[in-house]
Amino acid sequence: MILDDYIYNYYPKGIEDVFSDEYTNSIEYKSLKKAIQNAEKSETINEIKEILKSYASLDSLKMKFLDSTNFSFNDRAFNFQYRQELPNKIIKTVCCNISVLLPIYCIYYIERDFSKVVLGDKVDTAFYKYDFNTFPSSFKGLKIKISETLNNIGLKRIENKILEKRVPGIGFNNIGYNNMTRFNCLFLDEPYVSP
Amino acid sequence: MKKISIGKFVLSIFLFLMVFSCEKEEALLLDTNQDENNPTTLVEEVDFNSIPEISEALEGFSGKIRIASSYSEKEDTDFWIDEEDVLKLKDSIGNDSYSIVIKSNNPSTTKFYNFVVTKRVDGNPIAPFVVEYMFADGSDILTYAEDEDKRFNGSVNIYSLDAFANISGLLSKETSGVACFQDVGVKDNTVAGTNGSGSSGGTSGGSSTTGSTNTSGATVSVTRTHISVNNNFGTSNNSTTGIVYGGIGTMYMPREKDKDQNQDQKSGTLSKEEENDCPEGWVSVPINEVKEEIEPSCESFNFRNTTSLWQEAAVKGIRFKIVLISPKGAKLANAVTITQPVLFGLPSNYSIGGNLSAGSAAELSAKILSITMDQIVDRYSNTTVTDSFIAIQFRELLVKNYRDYTGGGGRVQFNYSGNLSATNYKTNLFGTGDCD
Numbered sequence: 001m002i003l004d005d006y007i008y009n010y011y012p013k014g015i016e017d018v019f020s021d022e023y024t025n026s027i028e029y030k031s032l033k034k035a036i037q038n039a040e041k042s043e044t045i046n047e048i049k050e051i052l053k054s055y056a057s058l059d060s061l062k063m064k065f066l067d068s069t070n071f072s073f074n075d076r077a078f079n080f081q082y083r084q085e086l087p088n089k090i091i092k093t094v095c096c097n098i099s100v101l102l103p104i105y106c107i108y109y110i111e112r113d114f115s116k117v118v119l120g121d122k123v124d125t126a127f128y129k130y131d132f133n134t135f136p137s138s139f140k141g142l143k144i145k146i147s148e149t150l151n152n153i154g155l156k157r158i159e160n161k162i163l164e165k166r167v168p169g170i171g172f173n174n175i176g177y178n179n180m181t182r183f184n185c186l187f188l189d190e191p192y193v194s195p
Numbered sequence: 196m197k198k199i200s201i202g203k204f205v206l207s208i209f210l211f212l213m214v215f216s217c218e219k220e221e222a223l224l225l226d227t228n229q230d231e232n233n234p235t236t237l238v239e240e241v242d243f244n245s246i247p248e249i250s251e252a253l254e255g256f257s258g259k260i261r262i263a264s265s266y267s268e269k270e271d272t273d274f275w276i277d278e279e280d281v282l283k284l285k286d287s288i289g290n291d292s293y294s295i296v297i298k299s300n301n302p303s304t305t306k307f308y309n310f311v312v313t314k315r316v317d318g319n320p321i322a323p324f325v326v327e328y329m330f331a332d333g334s335d336i337l338t339y340a341e342d343e344d345k346r347f348n349g350s351v352n353i354y355s356l357d358a359f360a361n362i363s364g365l366l367s368k369e370t371s372g373v374a375c376f377q378d379v380g381v382k383d384n385t386v387a388g389t390n391g392s393g394s395s396g397g398t399s400g401g402s403s404t405t406g407s408t409n410t411s412g413a414t415v416s417v418t419r420t421h422i423s424v425n426n427n428f429g430t431s432n433n434s435t436t437g438i439v440y441g442g443i444g445t446m447y448m449p450r451e452k453d454k455d456q457n458q459d460q461k462s463g464t465l466s467k468e469e470e471n472d473c474p475e476g477w478v479s480v481p482i483n484e485v486k487e488e489i490e491p492s493c494e495s496f497n498f499r500n501t502t503s504l505w506q507e508a509a510v511k512g513i514r515f516k517i518v519l520i521s522p523k524g525a526k527l528a529n530a531v532t533i534t535q536p537v538l539f540g541l542p543s544n545y546s547i548g549g550n551l552s553a554g555s556a557a558e559l560s561a562k563i564l565s566i567t568m569d570q571i572v573d574r575y576s577n578t579t580v581t582d583s584f585i586a587i588q589f590r591e592l593l594v595k596n597y598r599d600y601t602g603g604g605g606r607v608q609f610n611y612s613g614n615l616s617a618t619n620y621k622t623n624l625f626g627t628g629d630c631d
Contacts, residue, residue, distance in 0.1 A: 019535075019590070019610055072507060072538055072615075073608045085546055114547040117602040120559055128603065173608070174594045194504070195547050195602035 004167050007185045010035065010076075010101055011170035016177040032076070032101070039100035040071045045078060048153065052096065055145045056082055063094075063142075068194050074173060076100055077187040081194065082142060089115040091195075094139050096146050097187040104158045104186065105150050107143050109135045110193050117195065130191055132160040132183070158186070240577075241293070243278035249293055252312045252323040255356065262297070273300045276310060284481040289316040294483040297325065304335040304624050306349075308359075309483050324375070324474040325359040327352040328482070336624065339484070352376065355473045375473035491564040492623035493630035496539060496557035499615065506543040506556055509617035511536040515568040515589075520579045529582040531571075531589060536617035538608040541601060548602075554631035561627035563600045567593045 012026035023029055039045075049067060056065040066081040077097040084092040090113050098105040110130045117123055135143065147157055163183040171177035175184050184190075243249060253262070253276070263275035276295045284292050290313065297308040306329040313321045330339065330349040353376040496508040514532040541556045551559075571589050590609055597605040611617070 017587075024610065066504070070505065070540065070606065072501065072611075072613055073540060073606050083546075089547055091546070112603070114602060117547060119545070119548060119551070119602060120562060120600055122596075122599045123602060174591045192606075193603060194542055195545050195604040 003182065006102065007167050007182070008170070011167075011172060011180065011185060013169040016171060018171045018173065018177075033074075035100050036071050036074060036076065039078070045098075048098075048149070049078075049080065051149055052080055052146060055142055055149075058142055058145060061139070061142065066194060068192055070192075073189075075188055076185070077105075079188065079192060082139075083194075089113065089117075091193065092136075092139075093193050094142055094146075095191060095193070096150075098150070098155065099186045101186055103155050105155050106132075106158050106160060106163060106183070106187060107135075107146060108132050108160055108163075108191065109139065110191055112193055112195075114195060128190075132163050135160075158182075239283055241281050241283040243281050246281070246283075246293060246312075248314055249281065249295070249312050253310070255323070274298065280483065282481040282483045284479055286479045290314065290479070292480045294326075294481045296483045302624075305330045307336060307484070309480070311480050313480075321474045323356060325354040325356065326480065327354060327374070336484070336489075353474065358473075490623050490627045491561045491568070492621040493554075493557040493561040493628040494623070495564075495618060495621045496560045496630075497618045498539075498541070498543075498553035498556045498560075500543055500553075501540075501615075504542055504544050505540060506551075506553060507538055507540045507615055508557065508560065509536045509538045509611050509613070509615045510620050511617040512620040513537055513564070514620065515572070517572050517582075517585060518576050519582065519585070520577060522579070529585070531582055531585050533586070533589075533609070535609065536611040537593075538606075538611035538613065538615065539597065540606040540608075542604045545602065545604065552631060557630040558627060559601065560597070560605075561623075561630075563596050563605070564593065565627055566600070567596045570596075 008028070010028050010032040012023055012028040015023045015026065017023060053065040056063045061082075061084065063082040063084050066083055068079040068081055069075060069077075070079070077099045080096045080098075082094040082096075086092070090111065093110045093112070094107065095110060096105060096107050108130070112127060117127075150157070164181050166178070167180050167182060167185055168178055170180050170185070172180060172184065173189055175189055253264070263270065263272050264278055265275060268275070275298050277298065278295075280296065282294045284294075286292075292311060292313045294309040294311050297310050306327060309326045309328070310323065311326055312323045315321060328349060328351055330336070334348045352374040355375050358375060491513075495510050495513075498506040498508040500506045512532065512534065514530055516530050519529050539560050541551060541559070543553075543556070544550055567589065570592060571585060575585055575588065594607045597607045
């Protein structure tokens with residue numbers, strides 16, 4: 001509950017129209033935007049990013065490191081990806097999101113099959129399936145290294161099992177009112193994997 | 196997008212055909228005034244198959260010109276109609292008229308054609324005919340579609356079916372030479388430069404104008420066709436969202452003596468002997484606009500790389516129209532406008548497909564925007580939902596579609612307030628354009 005109470009500092013309660021003046025003029029929304037703007041200007045993240053980037057070559061994983069952070073779209077987190085792009089166009093991604101609202105981060109795994117993706121054609125809903133609680137053992141070494149680094153600078157990893165708990169009475173962007181999860185509140189509208 | 200918002204938007208106009216006698220003039224005035232004040236005159240979409248008179252007329256028409264009943268059936272003919280887009284107007288004394296757009300392989304942006312069939316309560320049939328709406332310089336189908344006041348600047352010509360069928364190079368050459376009635380000038384007492392009869396006016400300047408014009412003819416100062424709008428059927432409080440669906444305008448057909456005078460100045464008008472198939476009498480008709488081909492233009496999107504792997508474009512003024520039903524049952528063509536800039540983002544380098552140029556990104560974005568508008572119109576047109584509800588649904592669907600049609604890579608942000616300069620939303624005729 002303490003976490004949710006903190007979240008309410010950034011999302012006005014009880015305003016369903018998130019594009020209304022009432023919403024965008026709220027103290028909470030202004031606090032959120034300020035936090036995002038501050039993060040956008042942050043230079044210390046670059047040092048952390050360089051360290052994290054070096055782990056992409058750990059244990060012969062042959063992964064690519066990608067910074068998919070995008071504050072233009074009101075992301076609430078730095079979004080770093082370790083990608084393993086297979087010849088069959090399956091992309092295995094270890095995602096590390098560092099929140100800009102709290103000194104916390106999360107690590108999760110997403111695997112997407114891009115073999116049938118054609119730009120301009122609609123993909124199936126199943127394409128986006130993910131499970132915060134599934135993490136392949138082959139990437140656990142990477143996960144440990146990331147955690148060690150981030151813990152050492154004072155960040156705390158939030159457990160994946162609580163990421164999907166909903167926080168009532170708020171909405172944001174196109175996430176419906178009362179549909180905001182803790183992941184949405186603290187990190188992203190949805191897990192994002194660059195195609 | 197396949198159908199623009201205005202899509203089901205029509206104006207009804209009074210089209211006076213061949214006023215030969217004083218008796219007819221009187222009847223015309225009476226009926227004009229009735230319709231002006233009669234909020235029960237409605238334009239509505241009807242099922243093509245429920246009106247056998249249309250099919251019969253079309254068969255007769257097809258004997259003169261090869262015209263298909265749909266695009267899919269057109270084969271090698273140059274002309275077809277859309278059976279899904281038939282508009283009906285019932286006037287105040289119960290006469291029905293039906294208008295269908297005649298489409299062609301070589302569409303023009305400066306004119307369009309309606310095939311018109313009527314059903315008369317007096318039992319005196321009027322021959323089916325074709326109305327040509329020809330825009331004057333500076334206006335075209337696109338500007339007319341986007342003009343919420345619906346001020347038509349151009350000429351209107353009436354063709355018999357024979358005359359229409361015999362036109363050579365119909366859509367690319369001068370066609371007025373075989374018209375039954377050429378340049379059917381609307382005499383409008385709204386002085387040029389004023390806008391007294393627009394949708395916000397609340398009264399039908401056009402109708403009252405016609406009355407005074409036909410009786411005196413002295414106050415007329417504008418001879419260009421002017422289709423004015425009557426908002427008897429309700430408007431929105433917001434002028435940007437309030438277009439009357441089924442409003443009444445006026446169009447004036449010269450009386451016989453006027454027509455004779457005009458013939459001295461306009462070459463090629465048919466002689467009386469040649470006018471056998473021309474419509475006679477007066478009739479009100481709904482205007483069925485050419486509307487299917489107006490789509491978001493890829494030129495709306497000016498993508499710029501914000502990182503080595505990411506590009507963004509901000510667009511302001513995105514809009515589309517959709518016909519909704521008001522609480523009182525009136526059909527209103529609502530303009531849904533997203534006034535705040537919308538930010539679009541796409542990878543500039545897809546690991547699954549290589550580089551995505553700014554031009555390709557623009558074309559892809561316009562396509563997705565068009566798809567989204569179509570889906571919203573398909574889902575909600577002719578329903579009683581509010582325009583604010585439509586705006587919410589549009590936002591949600593655009594975000595989803597932009598992701599889904601881009602391999603999960605595309606992102607949309609409404610109410611964008613960042614540093615990227617927003618370009619004005621542009622529309623395009625006949626496709627989303629070529630930007631690559």
